[in-house]
Amino acid sequence: MVRMTTTTAPPATSAVAFERVSKAYDGVPAVDTLTLDLRPGETVALLGPNGAGKSTTLDLLLGLRRPDSGTVRVFGGDPRAAITAGRVGAMLQSGGLMGEVTVRELVGLACALHPRPHPVDDVLAHADLTRIAGRDVGRLSGGQEQRVRFALATAGANDLIVLDEPTTGMDVTSRQAFWATMREQADRGRAVLFATHYLEEADAIADRVLVLYRGRLLADGTAAEIKARAGARRITFDLAGIDEAVTERLRSLPFLAGLDVSGRTVRLRSGDADATVHALYGLGIYPHNLEVAGLGLEQAFVAITEAEEAKTA
Numbered sequence: 001m002v003r004m005t006t007t008t009a010p011p012a013t014s015a016v017a018f019e020r021v022s023k024a025y026d027g028v029p030a031v032d033t034l035t036l037d038l039r040p041g042e043t044v045a046l047l048g049p050n051g052a053g054k055s056t057t058l059d060l061l062l063g064l065r066r067p068d069s070g071t072v073r074v075f076g077g078d079p080r081a082a083i084t085a086g087r088v089g090a091m092l093q094s095g096g097l098m099g100e101v102t103v104r105e106l107v108g109l110a111c112a113l114h115p116r117p118h119p120v121d122d123v124l125a126h127a128d129l130t131r132i133a134g135r136d137v138g139r140l141s142g143g144q145e146q147r148v149r150f151a152l153a154t155a156g157a158n159d160l161i162v163l164d165e166p167t168t169g170m171d172v173t174s175r176q177a178f179w180a181t182m183r184e185q186a187d188r189g190r191a192v193l194f195a196t197h198y199l200e201e202a203d204a205i206a207d208r209v210l211v212l213y214r215g216r217l218l219a220d221g222t223a224a225e226i227k228a229r230a231g232a233r234r235i236t237f238d239l240a241g242i243d244e245a246v247t248e249r250l251r252s253l254p255f256l257a258g259l260d261v262s263g264r265t266v267r268l269r270s271g272d273a274d275a276t277v278h279a280l281y282g283l284g285i286y287p288h289n290l291e292v293a294g295l296g297l298e299q300a301f302v303a304i305t306e307a308e309e310a311k312t313a
C-alpha cells in the first residue's frame with residue numbers, strides 16, 4: 001500500500017478505525033487486511049473498480065457484516081453501539097424504500113426514530129424535497145429517490161455520514177446541491193465517507209482519497225498526491241536518434257512513473273514534470289515537439305491499478 005500522508009496511530013477520537021480487517025465470501029477475500037482511520041470533519045472518498053470491496057467495507061463499518069478477523073471501531077467502540085446511539089447516518093444503494101407513504105411521512109418516521117432528530121421541515125429542505133413532500137415515495141424518479149435516501153441519512157445529528165455512490169441517478173444540478181449540503185455537514189465537524197464511481201467527484205469533494213483494489217488499500221492520500229504517485233503529468237517528445245543507451249538514460253530520469261518509446265516518439269509519465277524535463281536536458285538529451293499534459297484522477301487511478309495488476313500477474 002502506498003501511504004502518501006504521514007500518519008501515526010489513530011487517535012482516540014477516530015471516527016472510524018479498521019485494524020487489519022479481513023472478510024471473505026466462500027474463501028474469496030473481499031476485504032484483505034485493511035487498516036484505515038477516519039478523523040472527524042474529514043471528507044473521504046472510497047474509490048475502486050467493481051468488486052474492489054467498497055460495499056463490503058461500508059457494510060463492515062455499519063456492523064451489517066462481521067469481519068472474519070481484525071477489528072472495526074466506530075467512535076472507539078462497536079459499530080452497532082455507534083448506530084444505536086444515533087451517531088451514524090447511512091445512505092446505501094441496496095434496499096427498497098416503502099412505497100405507500102408520502103415523502104414527508106417517511107422522512108418524518110426517520111426523524112421520529114432518531115435519538116437526536118432534526119426538524120422534519122429542515123431535513124426536507126436540505127434534501128430539496130419540500131416541493132415533493134406530499135408525493136408517494138413509490139412514484140419518484142431515480143434521482144428523487146436518491147434525495148429521499150439522503151434525507152433519511154441526515155434525519156438527525158450524526159457524527160459520521162456514510163454514502164454508497166450517493167449521486168447515482170441525480171442530474172448535474174441535484175448533484176452540485178447534494179455536495180454543497182455534504183460540505184456543510186463536514187464543516188460542522190462530521191466525518192463523511194463516500195464510495196463513488198465519479199472520480200471527478202472524489203477529486204473535487206474529498207480531502208482524502210482511499211483507493212481500494214481487490215480488497216486491499218492501494219493508496220491513501222489527497223487526490224493531488226494520488227495523481228502525482230501515478231505520474232500525473234504526461235510528457236511527450238521526439239528524439240532524432242533513439243538507441244539502447246538513450247533509452248537506458250531515459251529510465252534514470254527522476255519522478256518517472258512510466259516510459260514508452262515508439263519509433264522516434266517518447267512518452268513519459270512523471271510525478272514532477274519540471275524536474276523530469278530539467279534532468280532530460282541535464283543528460284544531454286534535447287527533445288523536439290515537447291508537450292506536457294495533465295493526467296486526471298481517473299487516469300491516475302487506472303495507472304495505479306494497472307501497476308498493481310502487473311505486480312500480481
Ligand SMILES: Nc1ncnc2c1ncn2[C@@H]1O[C@H](COP(=O)(O)OP(=O)(O)OP(=O)(O)O)[C@@H](O)[C@H]1O
Nearest residue numbers: 025026029030048049050051052053054055056057
Ligand atoms: N454477499 C456476497 N456473497 C458472495 N460474494 C460477495 C458478496 N458480496 C460481495 N461479494 C464479492 O466480494 C467482492 C467485493 O464486492 P463489493 O460489493 O464489496 O465490491 P464493490 O467495490 O462495492 O463493487 P461495486 O463497485 O461493483 O459495487 C466481489 O468479488 C464480490 O463478488
